[in-house]
Amino acid sequence: KAAVQIIHGLMEHAKRYTRLAEALCKEGYICYANDHPGHGLTAGDLTEATLKGNGAVLGPSGWRGVVNDVHELSNIIKKENPNIPLFVIGHSWGAMLAQDYIQDWGNEIKGCILSGTNGKVRSLVIKAGKILITGPPRCGKSTLISKLIEYYNNKKDYTIYGFLTPEIRERGNRIGFNIVDIYS
Template sequence: MSAGEINYSRSTRAQLTIHHFSIHSPRYLLLVVHGYGDAVGKYAEMAGAFTRTGAYVFGPDLPGHGLSAGENLLIEDLEPLVDSLRSITDEARWQYPGLPLFVLGHSMGGMIATRYAQRFRHGMAGLILAAPLLGETTRITRLMDGLHKSATGDIQRFSDETTGAGMMIDRAGTVREWFGPFRRQTLSAMKRMLMLAHSGPGFGSLPVLWIHGKEDSTVLAEETETTLERLRGSRYRKLNIEKAGHNLFTGDAWPRTVSSVQTFIEDILRSDGKRNFQTVFHFCPCFLPWTLSRTWTLPWTETRLTPEDPGSPPHSACGLTTP
């Protein structure tokens, strides 16, 4: 397929539009899972940056988003989308067998990508979480916490002081449909998946990169961290991007975000390539009178990414190095 083409896939409840940004001979697969109110079609500039470094980029518009079918912004259950993503990924692997798979999720898409990794991590090369909506409780899902009906059936109104989003149930039991920009059913689905992700299995040895903007007031890093600290495995890395808000793939932040993700992916490709090479000799001792080490160490520590000085080498601010 040429860059930017689309096709369609039937999920459990709706027809999904799948975007493809491909090149002639890709080196790896990159599945993109977008956030609430977004669409993969809006990621064309970002996708172009990855295809130039050898990625086959693909991903669906979620139900009720972008070009996919469904009522506007309505997703009643997020967990079946994990199965849809697996089917879409299987098609990409059939087209390009043997290529490593990386999954990138932003915001609500980061939560979905986390569930994908919890269920299918053994088929992944790496997970990238950009401002993922995770935590035992989050600022977004708390919009519904004050919603209840009094014993006398009186109208109950509550207001979130930070968002100004009012909440109400009337005497007839009618529930308000919208809470700020969020639909009630979609918020409920988010809360259920947050619980699944927080209580689900950890990442083990799967390489994970968590990127968060220092000025993100939509998804709070301290809330996200409560889940990621529980799930983190042996190859986990946190990266803070200075002067960046929630949407890390637009504005001034996106080149730094893409640069850090590219460096992470390249380090994994190199390290896993060396690991696989050494493993061959480890299981074939007849070729060598010694056993080669299978250890490959990366500096999985917290790093802050600041804007690079003009003329500095690409990716130099990320702090990712190989031995």
């Protein structure tokens, strides 16, 4: 049928999408996913992937490096499966990565599914984006990222870290989990 590349969200890992991949494979699709730098197996022990202060540290290439990694995996998928179309699925932060990816390489894929993507762009988000893109590299906990997450999750049905699995939320509560600046 087609190949599907799954792009995970911030503070997640590829293994979190196992059920989705299994369901797609059962329907005849071929699925691929990778861990972004500082996430999942690239952060060390998968069960503690983003909870020991190294989660979401993207390295010296930052955002652009992750988008390039997405494209590199797409090239591998197309090389291994030259006669079938490629679709990309991005969730949350992965959807934002996918949006950047399709601006440069959208003509190389058949389609893109964006899940849990950003909504209306407001001035706070635009300003935050400019700061994150052009600001100097820094280390430490990002109050800006935490505020953005809180801003998007301020509905009474949601909690600030409601997108995390219960297991990760519980571990995070035990060790004082906080979002780490992704542009360190």
